[in-house]
Amino acid sequence: MARVLLIDDDAEIRETTAIRLQIGGHHVITAASPQEALTMAAEHPRFDVAVLDLHLPRADGDELLDLLRANRATAGLPVVFYSANASHATSVHGLSLADTGLTSGRPLNNLLATINCLSH
Template identity: 35%
Template sequence: MARVLVVEDDQDIRTLLEVRLRAAGHRVVGAGSGEAALEIVAERGAPELVVLDVSMPGRSGLEVLAQMRTDPACAAMPAIFLSGRVQPEDIAAGQALGATYLTKPVVLSALLTAIDRSLAARVGAAGGW
């Protein structure tokens, strides 16, 4: 399956996502902040897919993905945002970065479906991990 980076500041939610994604066969690394996520990518290379919370202390998920997109290895990487923010402008901002936008509380089967669809549509391969 895929190498997935989960970026979520809430430890309980991050652990739940990691466990569920591993059970689905993915190799998962979790990060508790945007800064930690960027460090992981710098050290290990681009994941095949990233799942990001939008609202986090420090850098938002939108800012983190925008920064990742400046790296050619992450430019076409599939991304999925998870957020309690459901305003049209928030969703549009996520979609403008080429990401799928799911609202919290997330239905885990919907997340797995979004991951499968994103990976199936992916062009090229990411390096690292």
């Protein structure tokens, strides 16, 4: 079981994703904005992985990644970018953040498999 920080501004996607991850056996803490995510990361015990929406208000996912990396408590946190709007794999800061399987087919199952790999 992984402790997952899930950041998505769309309430329906956030809730659906959180439920699927919980069914998969993970403990999920959600945040609707980058600022809320930073607060959650500071207030809760260490997370095993963060799942970030690429398209967030006031800061895109890559900007939030920079903020997480600047914080000593979250600097080494594995991050998976996940977006309902992405049509292909995305790369930020030279990292491969997702494969096409995360944005097509059965995206929640693929996200769950990625989290399982990162948390073991």
